[in-house]
Amino acid sequence: METEEEEALSLSTLSDPTLHQKHLSMLERLSNRHQTRVDNSLARRSDSDSNSPSSASAFLSRFSDSKRSIEAHIAQSRLTHPTDPSEVRSHLDSISASISDLEKLVAEGSFFLPSYEVRSSLKTVSDLRQSLDNLSSELIPKKKFAFKNKASKRDPTTEPKQTTAEEKSVSVSVSTSQEKLVFEVRDLPGFRGKKGEILVENFKGSEIGEFTVSDLDSCEVKLIGSVRALFVHRLRNCRVYVGPVIGSVLIDEAEGCVFVMASHQIRIHNAKGCDFYLRVRSRPIIEDSGGVRFAPYCLSYEGVEEDLRDASLDEETGNWANVDDFRWLRAVQSPNWSLLPENERVRMVKISDLGGGIEGD
Structure with a gap:
């Protein structure tokens, strides 16, 4: 609803075609400017919702994609894998790093996820770790353990103890x-x-x-x-x-x-x-x-x-x-x-x- 000042201005512009045209142009510019602001605000909100780490749907999508990728790498490693032990170890470490990244994602998601989702996700991460351990045992058989005759004189605080x-x-x-x-x-x-x-x-x-x-x-x-x-x-x-x-x-x-x-x-x-x-x-x-x-x-x-x-x-x-x-x-x-x-x-x-x-x- 127009104010008295706006109504008086509108009446005055009707009597003067030039002023009336300028008034219409001004209203159009204001309307366009307002619509642009609304469109930009909606676009920013859409980007924020789709990229926000606190979105449960975004988390589940990223988690599922990462899980499938890790499972694919583990499955592929059983079919074709390097023969050089150092390359095998590097490949396993790469998969382990991916699992750690997935674990980090769960930690970040625990702020907003329901408890059952956190526990389910942790169980998935644990299963992937277990699969990687099984793969490691297959590709790098454990060495037989044997006691040494003499213990070397090294710094006991920095050298890991021989394990059983x-x-x-x-x-x-x-x-x-x-x-x-x-x-x-x-x-x-x-x-x-x-x-x-x-x-x-x-x-x-x-x-x-x-x-x-x-x-x-x-x-x-x-x-x-x-x-x-x-x-x-x-x-x-x-x-x-x-x-x-x-x-x-x-x-x-x-x-x-x-x-x-x-x-x-x-x-x-x-x-x-x-x-x-x-x-x-x-x-x-x-x-x-x-x-x-x-x-x-x-x-x-x-x-x-x-x-x-x-x-x-x-x-x-x-x-x-x-x-x-x-x-x-x-x-x-x-x-x-x-x-x-x-x-x-x-x-x-x-x-x-x-x-x-x-x-x-």
């Missing part, structure tokens, strides 16, 4: 409320079978994709730099300080330990009386655990901010306080975990790659 046949194939399972997720820990670089030692590994400039820490008692572990995946098994009274893990961390059987780590996914099985200082993109998962407490990530070393940024872990999500207990299905808070009281938290842990280089603020 049992350790070379450690099967670790993490259950959801409906089904088991099985992870095959292959013959990986790592620290094993130590007691009362300081163990340091610096990943900066290295090509280590996965690392394992197992069978340690009263040890201090410092992992500096980024690694793709970390497997922790059978630790007692240990302190574990870890830089960013690009994929996932799996912890199985830990008692009386402190973990400071950043990762896209962290799954904890059979932990008792442990404290976890975490930065994690998805909700931490615990199962068959009790007396575990959680607090925010508090690790510092030279270059840690750059490492966190490169691993897309530079932002604090607050998920360290949003723990899923897969053994607790009731609506009330699980009694198996709690937040670490602020007056009991360590504010910052500073580490270096020198033995004993740890300082708490």
Whole structure:
């Protein structure tokens, strides 16, 4: 409805053909300008909806495409594969990296996906890992284990311990409320079978994709730099300080330990009386655990901010306080975990790659 001023202006222009024509031209320009703004706004909204990572339909499409691609590579590898062991290993590492990328996608999607979708997607990732492990066993048969007559005199804190046949194939399972997720820990670089030692590994400039820490008692572990995946098994009274893990961390059987780590996914099985200082993109998962407490990530070393940024872990999500207990299905808070009281938290842990280089603020 026109105002009195607009009505008077319209009447005056009717009496003057020149003014009337200018008035019509002005109205047309204003109408065209408004329509252009509306069209641009709709176009931007359409682009945002189709590309947004928080779109469930977009996630499912990307997830399905990646899954099919990985399955195709695994199937093709069984038919035609390189004969050179180094080429085979490179090919397997490439598939493993694709699975890690898919796992990272699930971690990012956990912000908006329903719980059942997250669990289903994690199960798919686990199945792909298992398929890759089976393929690796087919293409690269495990070497026979034999004890050496003499142990070489090397730095025990940096050289991985010779593993037994049992350790070379450690099967670790993490259950959801409906089904088991099985992870095959292959013959990986790592620290094993130590007691009362300081163990340091610096990943900066290295090509280590996965690392394992197992069978340690009263040890201090410092992992500096980024690694793709970390497997922790059978630790007692240990302190574990870890830089960013690009994929996932799996912890199985830990008692009386402190973990400071950043990762896209962290799954904890059979932990008792442990404290976890975490930065994690998805909700931490615990199962068959009790007396575990959680607090925010508090690790510092030279270059840690750059490492966190490169691993897309530079932002604090607050998920360290949003723990899923897969053994607790009731609506009330699980009694198996709690937040670490602020007056009991360590504010910052500073580490270096020198033995004993740890300082708490």
